[in-house]
Amino acid sequence: MKFVIQRDQLIKSVQDVMKAISSRTVIPILTGMKIEAKQHGITLTGSDSDISIESHIPAEEDGKVNVEQIEEGTIVLQAKYFPDIIRKLPEKTVEIESDENLKITIRSGKAEFNLNGQDAEEYPQLPMLQTDESFEIPTDLLKSLIKQTVFAISTMETRPILTGVNIKLADNKLSFTATDSHRLASREIPVKEANIEFQSIVVPGKSLNELNKILDDTEETVEISVTSNQILFRTKHLNFLSRLLDGNYPETSRLIPEQSKTTLHVKTKELLSTIDRASLLAKEERNNVVRLATKDDSNVEITSNSPEVGTVAEDVTIQSMEGEELKISFSSKYMIDALKAIEYDDVKVDFTGAMRPFIIRPAEDDSILQLILPVRTY
Structure with a gap:
């Protein structure tokens, strides 16, 4: 096997494939990376038997040559050393060659590495999925x-x-x-x-x-x-x-409540940053609990207290509120995660009582839903 390849292309593929390679695998050959050279390009494979990743570098694409001087063959390389070697090579192209004794030579500019390879025949066959469906x-x-x-x-x-x-x-x-x-x-x-x-x-x-x-x-x-x-x-x-x-x-x-008793419309960023500040005093062992209490139609208060540390209170301006007054406690971490995941400026929060799960959705989009269970604080 032999080929000359653009180093930046190789680095990108190696980085992708490395995400599937674990040093803790029970099958020793899976600590390696399989390289297959064919006339149409190079395929790298990594697997830890849970995840398998194949990355293909075409010999030529959009008129740009990525790989040349290809002599077909396959080999398994030690993944522990290969990525670092490729990353630190001096030139823009890399020549990789293996002989019949599974010895691999990697050349770039004046640098030359010789590594021991393994027989690709021993590498487990990846299941081929039928792609009709x-x-x-x-x-x-x-x-x-x-x-x-x-x-x-x-x-x-x-x-x-x-x-x-x-x-x-x-x-x-x-x-x-x-x-x-x-x-x-x-x-x-x-x-x-x-x-x-x-x-x-x-x-x-x-x-x-x-x-x-x-x-x-x-x-x-x-x-x-x-x-x-x-x-x-x-x-x-x-x-x-x-x-x-x-x-x-x-x-x-069935976890998702059908109707709500209190609905808030609020700017995502404002609610997120207020809860983020309140969580600074919410102690780890108390689940990072913060408390939300409705005040009037245009404000809710976010508070948190930690007996040894102190208290924090801040009002958040809301766009509108419908329904009953409410006091509820919840994990600030869960709320922050949920609000960060919603990529909309305005959110609607539906509550069905202080001890029932509540729902956060983008104001204009029902397809995204975040549900959080409240925390008992007494």
């Missing part, structure tokens, strides 16, 4: 779906199913839902021409976080395919494969 959505939309939900997953392994995001596709609507049983985040979008439906799959939150880091903010589409235990996200140069979590995701729709 798939649907497409724009990349930037997928990124915002992930961003607006994944933060609400559980980090506790006691209920593994809650460490993932529940995804449904039915009636040409795609929904993402995440909950840790104290809060819930969901968003629904319309999908055109989906020739596939699934009622409920659960993708590990870790997988979605890694995918979100790799994807560029573009309007190009991502093709998504699902089988019984895997999901594949495919872009022009990337295949991102994740296992799905086993088990039944709880029915979350």
